[in-house]
Amino acid sequence: MRRRERLSVVANDPVGPYSLIRVERGGLEPGIPGQFFMLEAPARPLPRPMSLCLAPPGELSFLLEAIGPGTQALAAVEPGDELHVFGPLGNGYRLDVEKPLLVGGGIGVAPFPYLSEQLGNPPAVLGFRSDWHAEAAALVPNAEVVVEPTLVTERLRPGHDVLACGPEPMLEAVRELAPDAQLAWEAPMACGYGACYGCSVEIDGVLQRLCVAGPVLEAA
Amino acid sequence: MIVNASGCLDALEAPEVARALDVFVTKTVTPLPREGNRPVRIAETEAGMLNSIGLENPGIDGLLNDKLPRLAEIGVPLWVSVGGFAAADYAQLCTALDDRPEVTGIELNLSCPNVEEAPESAAELVAAARPQTEKPLYAKLSPAATDLPETARAVQAAGADGLSLVNTIRGLALDDQTLQPRLGHELGGYSGPALKPIALAAVYQCYRATGLPIVGMGGIATGRDALEFLAAGASSIALGTVLFSDPDAPGRVRRELAHELEERGLSAAEDATGLAHGSRPATVA
Secondary structure, rough: EEEEEEEEEEEEEEEOOOEEEEEEEEOOOOOOOOEEEEOOOOOOOOEEEEEEEEEEOEEEEEEEEEOHHHHHHHOOOOOOOOOEEEEOEOOOOOOOOEEEEEEEEEEHOOHHHHHHOOOOOOEEEEOOOOOOHHHHHHHHOOOEEEEEOOHHHHHHHOEEEEEEEOOOHHHHHHHHHHHOOEEEEOOOOOOOOOOOOOOOEEEEEEEEEHHHHHHHEEEO | EEOOOOOOOOOOHHHHHOOOOOOOEEOOOOOOOOOOOOOOOEEEEEOOOEEEEOEEEEEHHHHHHHHHHHHHHHEEEEEEEEEEHHHHHHHHHHHHHHHHOEEEEEEEEEEOOOOOOOOOOOHHHHHHHHHHHOOOEEEEEOOOOOHHHHHHHHHHOOOOEEEEEEOOEEEEOOOOOOEEOOEEOOOEEEOHHHHHHHHHHHHHHHHHHOOOOEOOOOOOOOHHHHHHHHHHHEEEEEEEOOHHHHHHHHHHHHHHHHHHHHHHOOHHHHHHHOOOHHOOOOOOO
């Protein structure tokens, strides 16, 4: 059941160029891997959607990349700061897969540490644009890491159940090679719970709200 | 009375939020289904946000046959927001809603900034809708009208029972790097905290111009904001953009408003309506 609470920041750890924001869990449930939370972005009008990265006892952690004013404000939080957090929201990954393979690109690895834990540390193929960015792979057990110009799609193995998250071109390429893959998409969101109609993306030929139809969708 | 601004809440996805309101106002419905505008549809700015949803809705048949029965089960009074592209659309929509007991009021969206406007004036649209229904008709106006009090008087003369003030105001946001419009539809409707003084002025002026009941909205995020809208002349307030960041806003704003009223020795919200006008008469020709 989703809830919104004001939670204390426990730590803000750098992971390569990314920030791992750790907050007290409060009364929030971690949900299913691939679900997301709306995190208050200090001094900004709107919160930001973040998939859950890790769920250690008593905590929730979110891996983010500071790419705009909201994520920059979040990347600047310090222990003791308080943030409103609302979730879990949306639909996560189906975990009833026989031979999982996690395929991620860049900040798209964010949901994988929690997903990997829930699936018993399956193999993963993670792609990054530099060795510095690739430091985030340390959060995911059993990960094979590729750095550009090598692409994750060059390392896809047949016969696996692919669970992917990453930039749109990567997801499109994965979908071509693995038509049964589960793909976690991204879109700008104002609310995360179906209120704003801002995150509509074309799914099966029609515009649907990613926050309620996704963010994890079947590729086919 | 605390309601939601049309298009800022889906009661079927968040019935618990809708139940914290006194009335749920639907997203604007048009005669035919609309897919809405292509993404990107929202852009945050320093003091608010732009949207260009473009009246995505299932059409009046989809509302009546599918959504309305489910909305009625939530147990909160319903207003339906209607929009169109000609006076005949407003007439048709009000006719279709008139015999639906689930609907306690109709808001005429006369001012969506994201679609082409009907060729008729706001007053002509109200005049077309009025004979079709006995339900209360609220006219939702844009703050961008050249002479908003005059428009308000005209829709009053055409039979509006109240005013919803204000809709979003047209805005533009450019990408930092490319300097291209951030929204797929280029221009959007601007809402949030920056809209508040503009909306307050609209409520203030239209209260004096008409004396009609007003649902005030535009950047309301706290009980203090709500109190100011009441003082400017609103009898109800609507929450819009704040619902995106705080789904608990209805209950919170209600508590904060009660505290604000109590601190001023006011026993009810209606005692605050119009306080900003001092002893001046509510209606000035």
